[in-house]
Amino acid sequence: MKAYKVAWTKCLEHVRSILQALSASVVDEVAHEVIHAYSDVLPGLPYPELPVIALFGMNASILSDVVKRLDKPEDDEEAATDEQDQLGDAHALHVHLYPAECGSIINMMRALVTGFVDQEGDKRKATSLAAFDVNLLVAWHAAQQPRPRLTAFLHEFERFDAEVVKDVMHVPHLPLVFVTVMTSPPTPSFLHTMYPRSTLALLRIREVIAPGGLAMINEVLSKTFFDVDFEPALMLGPGSLDYIADFARRHSASPDALLAHMKHFAQPLTVLADEDIARQVEPLSSSPDFASTLGELHTRLLPPTAQDESTPLPRPETFNGLLERVSGAHAAFAQIARRVRVGFAVARLAERVALGETPQSSSRTAANGNRLGMLEALSDVLRGRVDSQVRYVCVAVKKLRLEKLRVLLGELHNFWNDIRSVELRNDEGDARIWLVGVNSRLPDNVDPAPNDPSAPPDFDAPMAPPDPETKALAAEVGEWLLEYIEDHLAHRLDERALWDVWYTGGAPFPSELINPAPRAATVAALLRPHDFVRAHAQLARPGGVVTFGGAPGEDGDEGEKALWEVPDTSIAFRRYVEAGRMVNVFDWFESFALVLENQREHLRRRARAADGDGKTSKGKGRAAAATDGEDEDEEVGEEAEEAWKVEVQARFVRALHELDYMGFVRHTGRKADHVIRTIYDVPD
Incomplete structure (x- = not known):
């Protein structure tokens, strides 16, 4: 369990950082809409409009980031300049409403009014206004200095009574913003389907869609298990990756059910996945139950030739000696895994430049289905089944014109020099030297644009290089990339010693964890x-x-x-x-x-x-047998x-x-x- 928690925590924190980076733009957009809801109002409207921000595909983590962002706006945010709406430097107040407490107009207005008024902490003074009267909220807001921004989050908005919401969303004289959290798809919009035009005319609706779908799943998996700057404690194998890709396409492309480490760590040898945890196992080395595990470990650390011969390598005398061999096997496995990640990253970079971005909505049966940037390609890389895709990418590289060739070499330069690991960057020293030589041979002329010379070059339509020098250089780059990528992807992770300690291999995904039946x-x-x-x-x-x-x-x-x-x-x-x-x-x-x-x-x-x-006595036994009938009758x-x-x-x-x-x-x-x-x- 300790080894599992270490591996899972490391992976989970990295996944959270990826998801937070993906949702950062959405959080900023929602915060900007809320802060400036009353600063850029279209003049000349026949009646005021109530700002409504419809959120689609938001989970609890993104909503939490939105609330934190509203509490602490950025210093460079433009504040509202209107005299009655100077809220840019004011603090933010928000209330969260749920369908269970908003069954009627009175209950919803009471939850809305008291939710804001009672947040100040002081006991509310006696007043002639009812707790559900909107005038109480208007008077309370006018007495605040500075006046706060008011935001009402309506969770599970589809479950609210439409007749109730129609009447509540007519609150005048207040800088109030409604944020509706939707669980339905953005098209068709639930607001435009269920609410009449007379209500929609009074609302200024802004739709914000959270990142999701196959592109997000691909991004999370790629940056977790195929990122050169991150080394997970456990590498998912093709069996698990295939199940995740199939589940994302068929059912739900959600990151909540992506990873399952616990089943892998049910094996005894996986306690050695973390070196610090493995050293805590030394007191168990004398246990009879653990002795067989250590014997199996020693046998598997021997090379294949030594296992077949009658003179195997000497058994280590101490437990620390055995751990040193395990550490060496881990270092060898990690080195091969890093080479695979680097080779795959270079292949995807070349594909993106030569063929454009990969459409995640396509399938394998489509014309552009066999792309390295697709979700299914992750498992193909670990199985060694991407030779045809790599060759196709390198053929496209050979046909690049000069401007695109410059872009490719520039991105390769940035990739190899931005690797954080000094050891890995030194391993790629030959590639960096080759890149310097190729850059020095690039021609100085620029390909003429097909229409307007001042327009930027069109990278979408591939065309042959105009001059023989560029054509020969592009062919050389394509050949070198083909050899480089194939050399890095030719290694199999399941051929190393103790590979099943740090790699799930072809083991199927434990689907019973998310579908227990x-x-x-x-x-x-x-x-x-x-x-x-x-x-x-x-x-x-x-x-x-x-x-x-x-x-x-x-x-x-x-x-x-x-x-x-x-x-x-x-x-x-x-x-x-x-x-x-x-x-x-x-x-x-x-x-x-x-x-x-x-x-x-x-x-x-x-x-x-x-x-x-x-x-003990046969006579007593006979007597007892004779009296059985009488005992039964009684x-x-x-x-x-x-x-x-x-x-x-x-x-x-x-x-x-x-x-x-x-x-x-x-x-x-x-x-x-x-x-x-x-x-x-x-x-x-």
Whole structure:
């Protein structure tokens, strides 16, 4: 768990920084709209307009950044200059409204008015105005010095009553801004669909869309696992990346369910993923359970030739010596991973210059589907399946004209010189030297523009270089890039020693973490409760042997319990799945009572067998056997039988209520003694 937390925290903080950088422009735009909502008002309007900012695709993190930005506006923000709207240097007040507290006009106005008035901290003085009267808010705002900016956030705006909102959004004489947080798509707009034109005419609506979709997912994955300036503690493999790409296209392109590290760290050797955590494992090195793990670790650190020969490398005498070998394997793995990241970054840079930006909305079946900038290309790189794309990019580079060739070489220069790692920048020293030589051979002339000489060159339409010198230089650059990229991408991460400690490889994404299928799990648990109990006990005690009743394979298939051995709820559920669509409750109870009667007989036999084993005298055993019939007659009296029937009824009612609570029973008003089943496809 310590190793998992270290790896996950490092990755999560980096992802948060990426998302914050992507949403920074949106946060600035929302803050600017709120601050200047009353500073640039169009003059000559027949009636005042209420500013409304509609936010689409915003999550809690972006909204939190918006609130912080409103509380602390930038110093260089232009303040409003109108005498009645000088709010640029004033503090900001905002209230958050939710549908549950705004069911009527009075409730929504009360939440709006008191939300602002009560924020000052002082106890509100007695007044003749009601708490839901907008004049109270107007008088309170006029008494404030300086006058604050007022912003009302309407969360889950689609759930608000449209009739209520129509009347509330007519607040005069106040610099109030409504910010509606939408969960619906921006097209068609919920505001323009649900609200009449008479209401929309009184609103000045500004739509702000948060970054999202496949482009955002691609940006997060690329800058987390394929960025040359960041080295994650765990590298996702092609299996996980394929699932993420498919999930983003089919279901939701949200960063909330991107990463899953915990399943990977269930393996014992992953404790060595972090060197500081690995050194804390030394006290466990003498443990018998951990000895096998250390033996496997030593064997896997040997080269393939040493494993096959009869004279392997000497086993390290100390635990620190073993950790040094692990550190060396990690350094070798990290070096190969960095080369792959650099090669892929150069390939994407060349593709962007030569072929333009990659449209993320396209698919593999489209004409431009096989692009290195697409989300699916990330897993192809790790599998070594991007040779055709790389060759296509290098062919396009060979056809670049002079201006685009200058752009490509300039971006390559910036890329290699901006690498933060000094070690990695030194490794790319040969490439930087080659780049200096190519730049010195660039011609001084500039390609003529096709139409206007003063217009900037058109980079969208590829065309052949005009002169043989530029053509030859572009061909040389293309050949060198092809060799450079193929050399960097030719390495496989799963061919290094202990690669599965820092790399997930082809392991599938643990989809059960985000799609746990609770319905199927509940049905399976009701049908085979002892299997779930045994699995939970084995999870709690990995080294223990857990048995419940008979051993597996002793009674039934793989230790499957008889019907009378399972809990009451499972007995009722078994009889439930054997019924039709309509279940007669009395028949259900009768079948349940028969199973309990069978259970009662089995428990009596076990008790008699236990009593018989405790007898030391055969005579006493015979005497006890002779008196069994008399004991039974005395036990099964009228009072005992009546108590047993009451117990059966109580146990059935409890099982029925549990199934009803879990949603397996639906009551009908047509027949009071019948219920309707809610599921039908029950596995055998």
